[in-house]
Amino acid sequence: MFVHFGIKDIVDIILVALLLYNIYKLMKDSGTINIFAGVMAFIGVWIVVTQILDMKLMGAIMDKFISVGVLILVILFQDEIRRFLVELGSHKRWRFFFKLFFTDKEKNQNHAFILPIVYACMNMAKSKTGALIVIQKDIALTQFVQTGDIINANVNTRLIESIFFKNSPLHDGAVIIADNRIVAASCILPVSHSQDIPKSFGLRHRSGLGISQESDATAIIVSEETGNITVARNGRFYPKLSGKDLENLLSETSL
Numbered sequence: 001m002f003v004h005f006g007i008k009d010i011v012d013i014i015l016v017a018l019l020l021y022n023i024y025k026l027m028k029d030s031g032t033i034n035i036f037a038g039v040m041a042f043i044g045v046w047i048v049v050t051q052i053l054d055m056k057l058m059g060a061i062m063d064k065f066i067s068v069g070v071l072i073l074v075i076l077f078q079d080e081i082r083r084f085l086v087e088l089g090s091h092k093r094w095r096f097f098f099k100l101f102f103t104d105k106e107k108n109q110n111h112a113f114i115l116p117i118v119y120a121c122m123n124m125a126k127s128k129t130g131a132l133i134v135i136q137k138d139i140a141l142t143q144f145v146q147t148g149d150i151i152n153a154n155v156n157t158r159l160i161e162s163i164f165f166k167n168s169p170l171h172d173g174a175v176i177i178a179d180n181r182i183v184a185a186s187c188i189l190p191v192s193h194s195q196d197i198p199k200s201f202g203l204r205h206r207s208g209l210g211i212s213q214e215s216d217a218t219a220i221i222v223s224e225e226t227g228n229i230t231v232a233r234n235g236r237f238y239p240k241l242s243g244k245d246l247e248n249l250l251s252e253t254s255l
Helices: 007-030 033-052 056-076 078-089 092-100 104-126 157-163 203-214 243-253
Strands: 131-135 149-154 174-178 181-187 218-222 229-233 236-238
Touching (some): 104 131, 104 157, 149 157, 157 181, 203 218, 203 236, 218 243, 229 243
Antiparallel strands (some): 131 218, 174 181
């Protein structure tokens, strides 16, 4: 007996497969893949018990767990759900098409914006000056900008270094860059409470990871203890970057 699939059925299957793949990828990146696997295993057992074996009592018990399971999942995966919605709203999947129409002039302007940040980070890394720089993308960071002091200046290497100079009143907190301008300094960011953060990483790293979990922004962290440059993006760390690595990473994420 053959089962005939229509176009709508095929599209439906493809969409479900893409949804499950993206959920799996998100769980894997966030380190909660084991919980996701446990949830899928429970759902599989529930389907077998209720639909195949038709076990009334066990099925009724598992139905009760399923009924409150959605609320439990929302509580457990609230950070992952927020990130999923942020990624969905930022249109990252369409960036490839925008690159096709990205002119050489715009690429040069973008490169000119990145280099001052890279030079500043390299200089601060050599002097072991702690720094936290956040580059806004599609999701506005207005609520975090309001916690700091408004700068509204062009991106400049010396200005960035002077902000994070140890005796500067603005060196605590983060610098937020948006639309190729330094918008504000001394900004307060959300702190990530992830258990996977290395113990050698301090509050700056936790704040950088936190803002990358709540938005599509890219955070650059310069360690005051080691001078290492780390980037936090999409809830992940990219540690011990060289100047060239940082430049390439920022060039990729700025499109």
